[in-house]
Amino acid sequence: MLGRRMRRGGLIRAAATTAVVAGTATAVSGGMRSRRDAKDQQAAEAAAYEQEQQQAQMDAAAQQAVAAQQAAAPVAAPVAAAPAAGGDLMAQLQQLADLHTQGILSDDEFAAGKAKLLG
Known part of the structure; x- marks a missing residue:
């Protein structure tokens, strides 16, 4: 054991x-x-x-x-917004409005372009 x-x-x-x-x-x-x-x-x-x-x-x-790009856009925008001679006024205004909506044109630039088109 x-x-x-x-x-x-x-x-x-x-x-x-x-x-x-x-x-x-x-x-x-x-x-x-x-x-x-x-x-x-x-x-x-x-x-x-x-x-x-x-x-x-x-x-x-x-x-x-x-x-x-935005800084360069105002310089190029007036050239792009310049109306073509003898173009349709409504088309030119629409082009300005599109540029303004896209932010390419400021409020002042848009107003100046519209005033120029409308005379």
Whole structure:
């Protein structure tokens, strides 16, 4: 009987040791996983931030291009708004209105062009 107790004690001890080792391994792997997840999250946030910065730069460049076009438009607009000799008055007024609606002509330019057409 004494031999049996030793075996059981050995089996219980081995089972307890295995449980401790398994628990430790689980805790370590969980810690490693959480660190890896944190690094992945940080990398994703950095990539998203960088993408936002690039989008902001692209938006700013697009706004500058639009502003440059609008700044150049008043110079070109009077040439485009100039009536053709002998053209239909209604068509010319409609063209002026279209340019005004598109934002190419300002309110003052539109009024001046209309006054010129109407005499």
